[in-house]
Amino acid sequence: MKSFLFRIYLNLIKFVLGFTRTDDHLYVILNGAGRSGSNGYVFYQYLKKHHPEVETVLVEPWPSSHLPWSTWLQIGRAKYLFTTHQPFKIKRDQVCTCFWHGIPLKRMGFMAANDSYDNDVKNRCVWQHNADRVISSGDLYETLMSACVGIAGSRYRALGFPRIDALLHPEISKTQLLQDLFKTKDQAAKIGIYMPTFRYELEDPQLMEVIKGGNFFAFQDFDGEKLNAELAKLHQYLIIKLHPYEMKLIPQSKQTYSNLCFLGNDYLFDQQIDLYSLLGQTDYLLTDFSSIYFDYLHLNKPVFFVTNFLRQYEQIRGLLLTPYEEVVPGQTINNQQEMLAALAQLDQDQEQAKRQYWLDLTYPIAHDGNCERNFTSLHN
Numbered sequence: 001m002k003s004f005l006f007r008i009y010l011n012l013i014k015f016v017l018g019f020t021r022t023d024d025h026l027y028v029i030l031n032g033a034g035r036s037g038s039n040g041y042v043f044y045q046y047l048k049k050h051h052p053e054v055e056t057v058l059v060e061p062w063p064s065s066h067l068p069w070s071t072w073l074q075i076g077r078a079k080y081l082f083t084t085h086q087p088f089k090i091k092r093d094q095v096c097t098c099f100w101h102g103i104p105l106k107r108m109g110f111m112a113a114n115d116s117y118d119n120d121v122k123n124r125c126v127w128q129h130n131a132d133r134v135i136s137s138g139d140l141y142e143t144l145m146s147a148c149v150g151i152a153g154s155r156y157r158a159l160g161f162p163r164i165d166a167l168l169h170p171e172i173s174k175t176q177l178l179q180d181l182f183k184t185k186d187q188a189a190k191i192g193i194y195m196p197t198f199r200y201e202l203e204d205p206q207l208m209e210v211i212k213g214g215n216f217f218a219f220q221d222f223d224g225e226k227l228n229a230e231l232a233k234l235h236q237y238l239i240i241k242l243h244p245y246e247m248k249l250i251p252q253s254k255q256t257y258s259n260l261c262f263l264g265n266d267y268l269f270d271q272q273i274d275l276y277s278l279l280g281q282t283d284y285l286l287t288d289f290s291s292i293y294f295d296y297l298h299l300n301k302p303v304f305f306v307t308n309f310l311r312q313y314e315q316i317r318g319l320l321l322t323p324y325e326e327v328v329p330g331q332t333i334n335n336q337q338e339m340l341a342a343l344a345q346l347d348q349d350q351e352q353a354k355r356q357y358w359l360d361l362t363y364p365i366a367h368d369g370n371c372e373r374n375f376t377s378l379h380n
Contacts (some may be wrong), residue, residue, distance in 0.1 A: 006063075009065055011105065013072055013076075013090075014090045015083045016069055017039075017072060017073070017075070017076030017090050017091075018076075018090060018091055019245075020073065020076040020077050020091075020195070021077065021089065022077060022078070022079050022093050023055070023078065023079060024079045024122055025053070025054050025055055025079070026054070026055045026056070026057070026074065026077055026078040026079060026080070027047060027054050027055065027056045027078060027079075027080045028056075028057045028074055028075050028078040028080070028081050028082070029041070029043060029044045029056070029057070029058050029059065029063040029073070029084070030059050030060075030061040030063075030081060030082065030083045030084070030088055031044070031048060031058060031059065031061075031062055032060070032062045032063065032083070032084045032085040033085070033086055034060070034061075034244075034265055035265055035268035035269060035273070035274045035275050036241070036268075036273055036274075036275045037101065037102065037163050037274065037275055037279075037292060037295070037357075038084055038101070038274050039084055039099035039100070039101065039135075039161050039162045039163050040058075040059075040082055040083070040084040040099055040162075041058070041274050042162040042163045042165065042166045042274050042276065042277075043082060043099070043162040043371055043373065044056060044058045045274075046162065046165070046371035046372075046375070047219075047375070050299045050371075050372075050375075051375065052378060057071075057074050057078070058347075059071055059075065062083075062084075062085075062232045063088075073169075075090065075329040076090050076091070078094065079093075079094060079095060080094070080095050080097065080378060081095070081096045081097070082095055082096075082097045082098075082099060082269075083096065083097070083098050083099065084100065084101050085100070085101065085128055085219035086098075086123070086126055086127075086130075087126065087130035087132075087134075088130055089130045089132075093097045095132050095133065095378070096130050096131055096132050096133070097132065097133040097134075097135060097374070097378075098131045098133070098134045098135065099128075099161065099162065100134070100135070100145070101134050101291075102290075102291030102292065102294070102295070103137065103141050103144070103146060103291050103294040103295075103362055104144050104288075104291055104320055105148050105289050105291055105293075105294070105319060105321060105327075106147065106197065106289050106291075106313065106317055106318070106319060106320070107148065107317055107318035107319060107320050108148045108149075108152060108317075109123065109148035109149045109150070110124075110147065110148055110149070111147055111148045111317045111318065111320060112148070112317050112318060113315075113316065113317055114316055114317050115372075119161050120149075120150075121245065123149065124149060124150035127149055127150065127151050127155075128150075128151075128152065128228065131151065131155055132155070133155060133157050134151055134156050134157065135156075135159050135160070135161065135374060136157065136158050136159075136361060137158065137160055137161060137279065137362060137363045137364075137365060138158055138361075138362065138364045138365060139364075140361055140362055141267055141362065142156045144320050147320070148320075153163045154195040157362065157376050157377060158365050159365075159370065159373040159377055160363070160365055160366065160367070160369075160370035160373060160374075161295075161370055162370050162374060163274065163276045163295065164212060164276075164298060164363075164367060164370050165368065165369070165370050165371050166273075166274055166276035166277045166279075166280075167276045167279055167280050167295060167296075167298055167299070168280060168298060168367065168368055169280070170185040170272065170277055170278055170279070170280035170281050171271075171273050171277040171278070172271065172277060172278040172281060173281065174189070174191065174281045177191060177199055177278055177281050178191070178237065180267070181237075181261040181263065181267070182237050182241065182258070182259065182261055184237075184258075186235055186237075186252045187234040189235055189236070189237055190234070190235060190236045190237070190284070190346060191236075191237050191239065191282045191283055192236060192237070192238045192239065192282060192283060192284045192285070192286060192343070193238070193239040193240075193241060193263075193279065193282045193284075193285055193286070194216075194217075194238060194239065194240050194241065194285075194287070194306075195241045195242075195285065195286070195287050195290055196242065196243070196285040196287060196288045196289075196290060196306065197243075197287075197288055198243045198245070198246075199211070199218070199309065200244070200334050203316070204312070205274070208249065209244055211242075211249050212249040212250065212252065214250055214255075216240055216242060216246070216250065216262075216309060217306065217308075217336065218309070218310060218336050219336045219339075219341075220308075220335060221315060221335050221336045221337055222336055224257065224260070226336075227260070227336060227340070228257040228258060228259050228344075228356075229380045230340050230344075231259040231260070231343070232258060232259045234343060234344060234346075236259065236343060236346075237259050237260075237261070238259065238260050238261070238286075238368075239261050239263050239264045239282070240260060240262045240263065241275065242262070242263065244264075245283065247262065247264055250262065263275075274294065279296070280299060282301070283301055283302075283346070284301055284302040284304065284343075284346060285301070285302070285303045285304070285305065286303075286304045286305075286306060286333075286339070287303065287304075287305060287306065288306045288307065288309065288310075288313075289310075289313055289319065293305075293328070293330075294358070294362050294363075295353050297329070297356075297358055297359040297362070297363070297374075298359065298363070298367055300352060300355055300356065300359075301331035302330060302346060302349045302351065303328070303355070304330060304331050304332075304333055304339070304342055304343075305324075305328045305330055305331070305332045305333065306333050306334075306339075307324070307332045307333065307334055307336065308333075310324060319358065327358075329351050329354035329355040329357070329358050330351050330354075330355075331351075
């Protein structure tokens with residue numbers, strides 16, 4: 001019912017704003033990705049810094065039924081709209097650029113086992129009607145996205161993703177990161193980050209209860225104190241960046257460690273940065289099926305893959321690239337014991353060649369200067 005009413009609300013907004021005059025110098029970013037690798041937010045920062053000749057407006061959270069009328073007027077007047085999720089536009093003469101939010105590994109849309117075909121058909125119509133330009137990193141990305149969403153090949157522009165610029169040029173130093181998040185100085189420090197995908201979609205209440213109890217890895221042999229002690233011995237510091245839903249489950253009493261830090265959005269908003277603006281300062285990544293690992297390949301640093309829920313994901317949603325163990329360029333981990341053994345041998349990394357292979361396959365275009373290419377392409 002709420003979704004139905006929101007559609008009526010949007011249709012009324014579009015009807016009224018359809019009569020507004022378009023401003024060729026107005027750029028509006030509709031950001032639904034928060035600060036966790038948002039192409040929209042990074043592009044917004046770039047425009048504000050390097051192109052003051054245009055008016056740039058950031059709209060977040062998006063979508064929302066609580067926007068002031070003044071913001072809707074800016075959306076209606078903008079010549080250029082940029083989205084991080086579904087494309088959106090109000091008038092035909094607007095240009096909608098869809099950045100999306102990652103190279104997909106998990107199946108979605110038409111390819112997902114747990115999706116509605118009728119909804120997928122409706123979603124495809126939205127893309128065909130509103131997406132004037134879909135930013136890509138190359139042929140593999142376009143093939144995966146079209147298989148899932150049904151995007152016409154002519155809509156793609158292989159210009160690269162703005163957030164890769166932030167990844168390659170961190171705004172936060174490693175020293176500041178240690179001080180801000182761990183309240184320490186350590187010349188020998190290695191900083192890791194753990195970023196799992198959204199595990200709630202597994203529809204496993206027991207899993208949510210495990211996470212709620214502070215076991216953020218959901219390992220059967222999890223021991224937070226032991227993990228923290230072993231990290232301290234190794235001079236390693238681990239940032240835990242969970243999906244916001246999961247972050248809300250874990251009480252503050254379960255987040256008190258010296259070498260583990262739970263990173264929420266508050267820090268990123270306070271610093272006015274995206275996660276990728278500090279990600280480049282980390283030394284390794286722990287993930288599962290999140291598309292972040294494709295981006296992390298640009299750093300050529302170790303990636304470890306937590307696979308304790310691999311079979312459930314394969315059955316409930318499915319993966320676009322298989323077999324998983326052959327696709328991922330890093331060691332797979334099923335429990336805390338295996339993870340600690342892997343982290344103890346961090347300097348014995350043997351996966352550089354495989355990471356480079358997958359980077360060349362997923363990002364064959366120039367790695368840097370993505371924001372500038374996206375901006376100049378609008379006027380060529």
